[in-house]
Amino acid sequence: MEDTIAAIATSVGVSAINIIKVSGSKAIEITNSIFKGKDLSKVNPFTINYGFIMENEEKIDEVLVSVFKAPKSYTGEDVIEINTHGGIACTNKILELLLTHGCRLAQPGEFLKRAFLNGKRDLLEAESISDLIEAKTSKARKMAMQGATGELSKMIKELREKLVTIISNIEVNIDYPEYDDAIVYTNELLDKNILEIKESLSKILEESEKGKIIKDGINVGIVGKPNVGKSSLLNRLLNEEKAIVTDIEGTTRDIVEGKIVINGITLNLIDTAGIRETDNLVEQIGVNKSKEIIEKADLIVAMFDSSRKLSEEDKEIIESIKDKKTITLINKTDLKQEIDLSMFKKEDIIEISIKNDEGINKLLDKIKEKFNLNEIDTSDYTYLSNSRQISIVKNCVSLSEEIYEANKNKVEVDLIQIDIQRLWEMLGELIGITYKEEFIDEMFKRFCLGK
Ligand SMILES: Nc1nc2c(ncn2[C@@H]2O[C@H](COP(=O)(O)OP(=O)(O)OP(=O)(O)O)[C@@H](O)[C@H]2O)c(=O)[nH]1
Numbered sequence: 249m250e251d252t253i254a255a256i257a258t259s260v261g262v263s264a265i266n267i268i269k270v271s272g273s274k275a276i277e278i279t280n281s282i283f284k285g286k287d288l289s290k291v292n293p294f295t296i297n298y299g300f301i302m303e304n305e306e307k308i309d310e311v312l313v314s315v316f317k318a319p320k321s322y323t324g325e326d327v328i329e330i331n332t333h334g335g336i337a338c339t340n341k342i343l344e345l346l347l348t349h350g351c352r353l354a355q356p357g358e359f360l361k362r363a364f365l366n367g368k369r370d371l372l373e374a375e376s377i378s379d380l381i382e383a384k385t386s387k388a389r390k391m392a393m394q395g396a397t398g399e400l401s402k403m404i405k406e407l408r409e410k411l412v413t414i415i416s417n418i419e420v421n422i423d424y425p426e427y428d429d430a431i432v433y434t435n436e437l438l439d440k441n442i443l444e445i446k447e448s449l450s451k452i453l454e455e456s457e458k459g460k461i462i463k464d465g466i467n468v469g470i471v472g473k474p475n476v477g478k479s480s481l482l483n484r485l486l487n488e489e490k491a492i493v494t495d496i497e498g499t500t501r502d503i504v505e506g507k508i509v510i511n512g513i514t515l516n517l518i519d520t521a522g523i524r525e526t527d528n529l530v531e532q533i534g535v536n537k538s539k540e541i542i543e544k545a546d547l548i549v550a551m552f553d554s555s556r557k558l559s560e561e562d563k564e565i566i567e568s569i570k571d572k573k574t575i576t577l578i579n580k581t582d583l584k585q586e587i588d589l590s591m592f593k594k595e596d597i598i599e600i601s602i603k604n605d606e607g608i609n610k611l612l613d614k615i616k617e618k619f620n621l622n623e624i625d626t627s628d629y630t631y632l633s634n635s636r637q638i639s640i641v642k643n644c645v646s647l648s649e650e651i652y653e654a655n656k657n658k659v660e661v662d663l664i665q666i667d668i669q670r671l672w673e674m675l676g677e678l679i680g681i682t683y684k685e686e687f688i689d690e691m692f693k694r695f696c697l698g699k
């Protein structure tokens with residue numbers, strides 16, 4: 249039999265009320281043994297009961313105890329929620345009493361894991377709950393809420409149903425070729441069905457990439473050679489003196505980060521060490537980090553100094569970012585212009601002067617334009633938002649493309665059926681219908697205690 253688990257569900261600190269959750273077949277019995285009030289084993293389920301938590305004859309706290317009976321509870325098991333008065337000592341004492349009376353301390357995410365294993369939540373919903381807890385902007389919160397209420401799961405389930413219909417029809421054709429009233433699945437008939445599924449999957453993928461932006465924000469790497477004004481830009485955007493600014497080349501040695509929110513989307517701004525050849529070990533490590541940022545960032549803001557001619561270093565930087573989404577900033581336009589701009593496309597560059605506070609809004613507008621931030625709206629889309637989900641959908645999209653192509657090339661329908669079945673399984677993995685034990689353990693451990 250599963251252990252009965254307990255944990256404090258609220259963040260422990262001084263607050264008016266804390267909640268302790270208990271779940272498992274002995275939840276009611278164990279709580280009853282430390283509760284003075286009505287007999288909890290006899291009260292109606294879904295009631296809130298007033299009383300005291302007792303240690304022998306001593307009243308520990310005046311509490312409200314909610315009783316939920318399996319299977320109609322959050323975890324699908326018997327669940328008790330004890331509302332205690334806030335205060336670390338009091339809440340901890342009650343938890344301790346539950347543990348000494350037979351509960352085990354829940355692991356992080358264990359309540360949600362049980363909800364999942366008992367079919368109360370599917371994997372997408374569970375992951376969205378984690379996103380909901382971590383949501384930092386209101387757009388991220390709205391998006392997570394849609395996931396948590398199962399909108400996306402519904403779409404995936406519908407796609408799986410369509411696949412099952414196709415699979416079963418093909419099976420009938422193979423097993424009972426003499427059946428007159430079964431639809432004979434030809435390549436022509438499959439074509440329309442597969443196309444529809446392929447397009448739905450591509451749409452989910454496309455929207456999910458936006459979802460990732462909503463949830464994690466956009467990582468913006470500010471790069472350039474030393475002294476072009478990268479740290480000055482970071483400070484200006486953050487409106488604080490976060491990074492050290494001097495006229496000495498190589499001032500920034502490590503990455504400096506800060507966040508701003510535009511159109512409800514978080515920009516993770518990353519100021520980097522100026523890229524140049526150097527013998528200084530510390531600076532060299534910084535330069536290597538800058539190069540890593542170039543690889544990882546969603547957007548590169550490449551800065552150049554308008555008052556100096558383009559150097560070899562500048563050219564190397566231009567070369568290293570040529571495949572990245574980039575905005576080119578020509579800074580220090582308040583000084584006499586020496587830079588030759590002919591190697592940039594005019595429409596790609598933004599001229600700014602941080603000193604005179606000119607051009608900053610043009611930069612922000614360009615970012616909005618590059619990521620269509622004015623069009624991102626959580627109410628219109630149902631997003632997948634984490635990399636596990638996105639990578640599965642990517643695989644599903646490419647498999648659906650293969651199936652579509654094979655079908656176009658008149659590969660026998662019963663051979664195509666194997667891949668259709670695989671697609672159906674992959675979508676099952678996405679919502680957690682088919683899953684690996686270790687994956688589930690890992691996934692739920694990422695939740696906070698008491699969830
Ligand atoms: N005239 C002028 N000076 C600027 C402008 N922006 C920055 N500076 C100056 O340029 C110098 C270098 O600025 P930083 O922001 O430290 O440059 P950086 O790119 O971070 O340099 P490293 O950290 O060494 O790579 C400082 O003296 C700034 O005050 C500008 O728009 N006009």
Ligand SMILES: [Mg+2]
Nearest residue numbers: 478479499500
């Ligand atoms: Mg700097």
